[in-house]
Amino acid sequence: MSRRSLTLLKNLTRNTNTSCNQTRSVTYMPRPGDGSPRAVTLIPGDGIGPLVTNAVEQVMEAMHAPIYFEKYDVHGEMSRVPAEVMESIRKNKVCLKGGLKTPVGGGVSSLNVQLRKELDLFASLVNCFNLPGLPTRHENVDIVVIRENTEGEYAGLEHEVVPGVVESLKVITKFCSERIAKYAFEYAYLNNRKKVTAVHKANIMKLADGLFLESCREVAKKYPGITYNEIIVDNCCMQLVAKPEQFDVMVTPNLYGNLVANTAAGIAGGTGVMPGGNVGADHAVFEQGASAGNVGKDKIVRENKANPVALLLSSAMMLRHLQFPSFADRLETAVKRVISEGKCRTKDLGGQSTTQQVVDAVIANLE
């Protein structure tokens, strides 16, 4: 009898634990027909991409989530994203993708950047936070980096003036800066965030980053409940390494956003676990948050040791975007529980498991 009471007690504590983990109770009223399956374009990508997108497919099936994937094969060496893929994304409005490898120094322009420009996905979001159970050097990290995704240094306008002298144009427009500032403040407002920090280098690039800052300041005036401050990018990186808890939401132009997002992801646990996505006015593409390690090394591909956590958490963001919050909550709780238990971890988190083992653990933890 004592043994039975022990298991009863264990069940009780487990139930109270799960209700503590879930921070939201699902009370939203769906409209009739909301539950019909939605199509999502899936681009496996290169390197570890197919592994991790496969992981997402498996988990979605296990959850019986009302989405089905339309898979398209795109590789980084292609010169353009194929027209049928663009058609599909325009129709479905949501896409999930793995990394596309851009050849360094070659004549091919990055397909990731092309996709973002054509669909006008002007905001890139990376949510960097400490996962409970994952030891890192920094505590209390919860930063969202919102990065302008279409212009800035990535305009791709380069030319050789004379042999041996090359120029690259960095373009900043008021329209895009205003757009991204508005998105950042709206995000902060809707997600109960208290502070927005603009990252810049306006002491050197006075006109370009000055224009960016001006736009941010104007938008800040309309949100009096949110604190706004500015920080120079080199000081920002230093502060991120020393005192990351002072940052909340950061809004940055294109290049600095890349650096800041990867640094923040690194201090919070690595790019293998940070979710993120690219959002535009009509479309959204979800992928692993920070761009470093998107494609991974060949050794990881061969040994199947890629970390699917980032893409799983991004797909949870996608489920919320598609207005299926309870599926998103279930998925996130399962993933966080797997990480906090610490038994199934891939190499970048200090463990030895393969991708498949992590996926199985997540499926087992789904309620």
Next chain:
Amino acid sequence: MAAHLAKRLIGSRSSQILGTVNSSSGSATSVARAFCSSSTTPITATLFPGDGIGPEIAESVKKVFTTAGVPINWEEHYVSTEIDPRTQSFLTWESLESVRRNKVGLKGPMATPIGKGHRSLNLTLRKELNLYANVRPCYSLPGYKTRYDDVNLITIRENTEGEYSGLEHQVVRGVVESLKIITRQASLRVAEYAFHYAKTHGRERVSAIHKANIMQKTDGLFLKCCREVAEKYPEITYEEVVIDNCCMMLVKNPALFDVLVMPNLYGDIISDLCAGLVGGLGLTPSCNIGEDGVALAEAVHGSAPDIAGKNLANPTALLLSGVMMLRHLKLNEQAEQIHKAIINTIAEGKYRTADLGGSSTTTDFTKAICDHL
């Protein structure tokens, strides 16, 4: 016969020194000085104490150097309060001439006064002296605990062009363009210096940091120049790392990197990031290298006007920059001595200034270092 032997010895010494001195800074005077330094002919060096806490920490440096027996005569120059029309800034022509003549200098923190019609002081120094490379070694100080314990890397940053050319204009209302310029000449120069530095300091790996998958022509040119120079130094491993990967690896595992060479903007950000890894700008030395072997070591922290004159400042950054200057002058034994003394004083923990968590004054800290010599 003794004279003949002596002449042969001197000949072999100078050829040894010629071999290690970089071709770009191999002017006759620097070789002669490098050789003469061992025979304690005093070297003249320019000292800019700077503003705020500058004068106090400059005093500190002078005291430590005299106690260590370093044969340097300091020529002090101060930032004037009026604009010198010959240089268009607050630095006088005499100061710049002095640095050009002596070829070495040590600079404290300078506060650029706010106003119109003059160039920033750092910009003046950089342009007039043609300082093309900024070298910043970052290593964890034993005894001062930060979250990272095994940092030991050098960042070498191209200092003249890149994104900081200052060429911007407004195309139409609401659209601004800024030019990023990369030239073959500047990239080759800084790559040469980086590999030469790695070789003379016994470093095994040089990593070039870039974003050539997006900025294909500009960073591509930088990488091409680095590759060319890498071929001349086959014993040094060369690799290329994309900057977002680099940022992530730096915060996860800084021990992976050795020498980093990069263009201007990335260098700015990465060198400050590395300074943050080891404890902040108050502990980071830095040295600017110019054409003709000019070396201007500087402390990169601010002038801290709020603690000026109160004997609370931490002279570590300026002292370590002075050590870098000594190594550039090939006064290696004294450099090692002073370096060890500083490390031991901080490691012991008895005398630490306020920013390191202790309560000593500047003078106590300096005295402790002198005692350790």
